[in-house]
Amino acid sequence: MKKKVLIIDDEAAFTNVVKLTLEGAGIYDVRVENDSRQAISSARKFWPDIIVLDVVMPELDGGEVYMQFMADPVLKSIPIIFLTAIVRQKEVDEHKGMIGGSFYIAKPVSADGLISAIEEHSRPKTGTLGLAPDIA
Amino acid sequence: MKAEIPAMPLSPQPSAKILIVEDNEADAFLLQETLKKAGSCPLDLTVAGKIGDALRFLDENRFDLVLSDLSLPDSHGMETFTRLYAHTPETPIILLTGFEDESLGLEAVRAGAQEYIVKGTINGKALWRVISYAIERHSLRRSLRESEQRYKRLLGSVTDYIYTVKVENGRGISTTHGPGCAQVTGYTPDDLDRDPHLWHRMVHEEDRIAVLKQAAHVLAGEPIPLEHRIIHKDGSVRWVRHTPVLRKDEQERLIGYDGLISDITERKQAEEALRRAIGDLQQSQEALKTAHLQLIQAEKMETVGRMAAGVAHEVQNPLQILLMSLDYLSQRMTGAHDAVLDGVINDMRHAARRADTIIRGLLDFSHSDTLELKPQDINALIERALLLIRHQLASNHIKLQTDLDAKLPPLALDGVKIEQVFVNLFTNAIDSMPKGGTLTVKTSVEKLTETHRDPGSREAGHFYAGDTVVAVEVEDTGNGIAPEALRKIFDPFFTTKTTGKGTGLGLTIVKRILDLHSGSIEISNRAAGGTHCRLMFKARNNIPN
Numbered sequence: 001m002k003k004k005v006l007i008i009d010d011e012a013a014f015t016n017v018v019k020l021t022l023e024g025a026g027i028y029d030v031r032v033e034n035d036s037r038q039a040i041s042s043a044r045k046f047w048p049d050i051i052v053l054d055v056v057m058p059e060l061d062g063g064e065v066y067m068q069f070m071a072d073p074v075l076k077s078i079p080i081i082f083l084t085a086i087v088r089q090k091e092v093d094e095h096k097g098m099i100g101g102s103f104y105i106a107k108p109v110s111a112d113g114l115i116s117a118i119e120e121h122s123r124p125k126t127g128t129l130g131l132a133p134d135i136a
Numbered sequence: 137m138k139a140e141i142p143a144m145p146l147s148p149q150p151s152a153k154i155l156i157v158e159d160n161e162a163d164a165f166l167l168q169e170t171l172k173k174a175g176s177c178p179l180d181l182t183v184a185g186k187i188g189d190a191l192r193f194l195d196e197n198r199f200d201l202v203l204s205d206l207s208l209p210d211s212h213g214m215e216t217f218t219r220l221y222a223h224t225p226e227t228p229i230i231l232l233t234g235f236e237d238e239s240l241g242l243e244a245v246r247a248g249a250q251e252y253i254v255k256g257t258i259n260g261k262a263l264w265r266v267i268s269y270a271i272e273r274h275s276l277r278r279s280l281r282e283s284e285q286r287y288k289r290l291l292g293s294v295t296d297y298i299y300t301v302k303v304e305n306g307r308g309i310s311t312t313h314g315p316g317c318a319q320v321t322g323y324t325p326d327d328l329d330r331d332p333h334l335w336h337r338m339v340h341e342e343d344r345i346a347v348l349k350q351a352a353h354v355l356a357g358e359p360i361p362l363e364h365r366i367i368h369k370d371g372s373v374r375w376v377r378h379t380p381v382l383r384k385d386e387q388e389r390l391i392g393y394d395g396l397i398s399d400i401t402e403r404k405q406a407e408e409a410l411r412r413a414i415g416d417l418q419q420s421q422e423a424l425k426t427a428h429l430q431l432i433q434a435e436k437m438e439t440v441g442r443m444a445a446g447v448a449h450e451v452q453n454p455l456q457i458l459l460m461s462l463d464y465l466s467q468r469m470t471g472a473h474d475a476v477l478d479g480v481i482n483d484m485r486h487a488a489r490r491a492d493t494i495i496r497g498l499l500d501f502s503h504s505d506t507l508e509l510k511p512q513d514i515n516a517l518i519e520r521a522l523l524l525i526r527h528q529l530a531s532n533h534i535k536l537q538t539d540l541d542a543k544l545p546p547l548a549l550d551g552v553k554i555e556q557v558f559v560n561l562f563t564n565a566i567d568s569m570p571k572g573g574t575l576t577v578k579t580s581v582e583k584l585t586e587t588h589r590d591p592g593s594r595e596a597g598h599f600y601a602g603d604t605v606v607a608v609e610v611e612d613t614g615n616g617i618a619p620e621a622l623r624k625i626f627d628p629f630f631t632t633k634t635t636g637k638g639t640g641l642g643l644t645i646v647k648r649i650l651d652l653h654s655g656s657i658e659i660s661n662r663a664a665g666g667t668h669c670r671l672m673f674k675a676r677n678n679i680p681n
Contacts, residue, residue, distance in 0.1 A: 011453055017461045024467065056449065085452030108456035108492055111463040 002029040003122060006048035008039050008065065009083070010057045018052075021111045028118075036060040040068050043075050050122035052114075055084035066102070079121050081105060083114075151178040152271065153197070157190040157204035157220070158183065158232070163255070167203070174260035176268070187211035187219055194224045200271050202229045205255075206237055206244075213237070217244040228274035230267065250274060297321065297397040299328075303390050306355055311335075320376065320399050322369025340365035340373065347378070354380045354393055363400065375404040436627065437648060448495045455495065458488045497645075507550040507652050514547055514554070514606060514673070515540040515579055521558035522577070525566065533572035534565075540579045544606055545675045553649045560642045561610045561669055568614030568667060576611040581675065599656065604675040613666040617659065625659055 005028050009015050015032040022028040033042040036057045043051065051069070055062035062082060069075045085107040105117050152175070158164040164183050171179055182197070184190035187210050190202070202224070206216050220229055231252040233241040241252025250270040253263065297316035301308040311332075313325040321328075321338060328334050339347045343364035350362045359380040368374050377400045383392040466481045518540065522529075529536055565575050587600045599605060617625065626647045643659075650657045655673040662668045 011457065014453065014457045014460065017457060017464055021460060021464045021467075024464065085449050085456070107452050108459045111460060111467070114460075 002027055003050070003118070004028075004046060004048040005030045005050055005052060005118060005122075006033065006043055006046050007031070007052045008033045008036060008042070008057075008062075009052075009054035010034055010036065011054070018114070022115070022118075025115060036062075036065055039065045040072065040075065043069070043078065048078060050118055051078055051080045052083050052118070053080050055082055079103070081117055081121055083107060083109065151180060152200045152267070153180040154182070154267070155190060155193055155197075155199045155202045155204075155227075156181060156183045157185075157187070157202065157208065157216075159185045159205065159208050161185075163205070170260040170263060171267075174264040176264065185209070187216060190220065191223050194220075194227070199224075199227050201267055202227050203232065203267070204229060205232045206240060207234075213240055214243060214247075217247065217249055221248050226278075228270045230270055299395045299397070300392060301395070302392045303355065306390070308351075308355065317397075320374070320397055321366060338366045340367060350378065350380070354382070355390070357382065357390060359393065363404075374399055374401045376400060433626075437644070451491070451495050455488060455492055459485070459492070462488060497642075507553065509548040509550055509653075511546040512549040512551050512554070513544065514549065514608065515542075515544060517549070517551055517555050518558055518577055518579065518608070521555050521562060524555075524559055525562045528563070528566050529575065532566055532569060534569055535572075535574045537574060537576040538578070540577070541581060544579055544581060545604075547606060547673050547675065549653060549673075550649075554653075557646045557649050557671075558610075560646050564642065565610060565612035565614065565667065568612055568616070573613035573666070574611075576609070578607075578609040578611075580607050580609075581605070582607050599672060599674065605672045606675050608671040608673075610669040610671075611662060611666060613662075613664070616661045616666055619661075622659065622661070 005022060007015050007018055007030060012034050015034060019030040019032055022030045031042060031046045031048065033039055036059050039060070053062050053065060060068075062084065066080060069078070069080065080102060082102055082104045084104065103117070103121050105113065109117075154171070156164055156167055158167060164185075168181050168183070171181065182193055182199070184193055185208075187208050190204070194202070202220055204216060204220060206213050208216055211219060217229065217231060225248070228250040229248075231241055231244050231249050232255050233252050234255055238252075238254060241254070245252055250273065251266055253266060258266070297320040298314040299317070300312045300314075302310045313328040315325060317328060318324050323334060323338070336344065346362060347364055350360055353360045359382050361377060361379040363375060363377050365373050365375055376397050379396045381394045381396065382390060383394070385391050462481060462485045466478075466485070469477055469481060522536070562575065582605050584599055584601055584603045584605060587598070626643050647657055650671065653673060655671060658670045660668050
């Protein structure tokens with residue numbers, strides 16, 4: 001079974017090429033969400049193994065979306081990677097990729113870089129909470 | 137006989153108001169008639185038969201003349217005159233005497249009477265002449281007296297001191313000092329007369345030679361004015377303008393000279409205040425210029441900083457799309473073996489990466505405001521930086537010379553950023569020596585002997601005489617920097633490197649980092665060729681507790 005990746009970013013051109021790239025690798029099933037307000041409902045419908053979350057977005061920003069996820073008893077256990085232009089790779093490196101308890105990748109990231117991060121931080125395909133994907 | 141007191145005469149001709157003091161009615165009548173006939177101007181005559189009445193009339197009126205007989209019922213001889221004169225010294229008195237009173241008349245004139253006339257000896261016209269002369273003389277005398285008083289008052293109030301020197305055979309032989317000397321010098325003319333050397337002692341010792349020279353010139357016939365100082369009697373120093381005026385005789389020989397001495401202390405003080413104000417103004421202009429430069433530099437940095445942060449964020453996203461898309465495309469292309477397409481995609485990748493480097497540089501620059509200060513050994517940081525660039529040294533055939541003082545005090549530094557500074561400086565040095573050369577790095581402790589101000593940096597970049605500093609010097613034997621470029625070397629986006637090699641932000645960031653550490657950086661060309669870079673860090677009060 002392919003790993004499920006939910007990518008939440010308002011830039012459609014970006015999410016499009018990420019989907020193409022990741023699915024091109026053959027091991028991922030990617031869902032794209034460009035409207036941050038729909039983040040929670042998308043996650044509930046898709047039940048990803050990992051979420052890639054942009055920080056600077058209109059409507060709700062990455063931080064607010066994150067809070068929503070943490071407040072959800074079911075969704076809060078899904079690993080989240082922040083992918084953002086507002087930190088520099090140096091800062092990420094200095095702090096071993098963690099800032100404030102969350103994983104960060106600095107934009108721009110290469111396809112390989114993104115894939116390694118996903119592999120490193122997603123939970124294994126098995127061992128989910130055992131809940132049906134369509135519980136809303 | 138009492139005459140009426142007439143109203144003020146309105147006639148344009150002068151009139152004379154005369155008091156006749158004569159007890160003999162016939163004589164009085166005769167006198168009046170004589171006067172009326174002989175008088176050349178309107179007359180206003182009053183007659184008093186007794187001294188008592190006369191005095192009363194004098195109280196109530198102003199007369200132009202008193203014509204009085206010496207013997208009266210209530211007064212005789214000199215007594216008459218004395219009483220009249222005492223009562224009205226302002227009015228001319230002519231006495232009428234008998235033959236036997238002539239000596240009395242003389243006495244009275246000496247005592248202040250204008251004239252005496254022996255009765256019966258004089259006719260109307262002569263009498264009138266005497267009277268008018270008496271009135272005129274009296275009025276002239278009064279004018280003279282008033283004039284003298286005015287002159288005296290003037291002289292007394294003059295703030296200029298005038299002295300007069302008598303000259304004989306080319307030498308001053310005596311000096312008279314005018315009353316103004318008290319105002320100007322504090323000494324009275326008496327003080328100066330009694331002590332002929334007082335004037336010289338009064339002159340300020342630094343000006344004595346000039347004053348003597350002036351005197352010599354005057355005696356030689358050249359009246360040159362001089363401004364000099366004197367010590368006032370009260371101890372204060374005063375400035376005076378000393379102007380000599382020569383007096384010569386008909387043969388043009390110098391017979392004397394006057395010296396006019398006026399106090400110009402106020403003017404001098406005003407001049408001095410003006411000079412100082414101008415000096416202050418110039419100084420504050422300099423300070424303003426410096427502050428202006430600082431502001432410009434700071435603004436440049438901040439504008440770029442702000443712009444950088446905003447632009448960087450905006451550009452990161454499209455860059456990310458480009459890079460990711462290029463990766464995808466090149467992945468998809470590997471199947472079809474098209475060298476041209478490969479080349480094009482590679483070029484695009486490189487271009488995107490270059491854009492990325494610039495953006496990262498911008499972000500670095502705009503984010504470099506916070507420091508993590510820890511006690512560091514700057515030699516260790518230098519050595520780490522050298523390690524990072526050692527391959528470049530080798531590949532460019534550059535010799536490394538180090539002279540790192542082992543006894544440097546620890547400095548509070550942000551290790552990462554300072555290392556970045558050295559990497560940047562070393563890289564610039566290497567880039568300037570494409571055909572090889574020598575890179576020299578020296579560290580030392582120094583005590584400054586003069587104040588050092590960096591006009592392009594804020595207050596923190598100032599070092600004062602007596603400060604202990606750690607100095608780092610980086611030298612290369614490369615191409616050096618053109619003088620016009622030296623001025624702009626720290627400007628954002630200014631680079632002397634070829635397109636694509638430098639972002640132009642390196643030294644700007646270096647300077648920013650130095651500023652944040654309250655340090656300074658100076659870049660100059662070496663006389664022997666190449667560049668010399670000197671960094672200074674304050675050693676005292678540097679370590680946080």
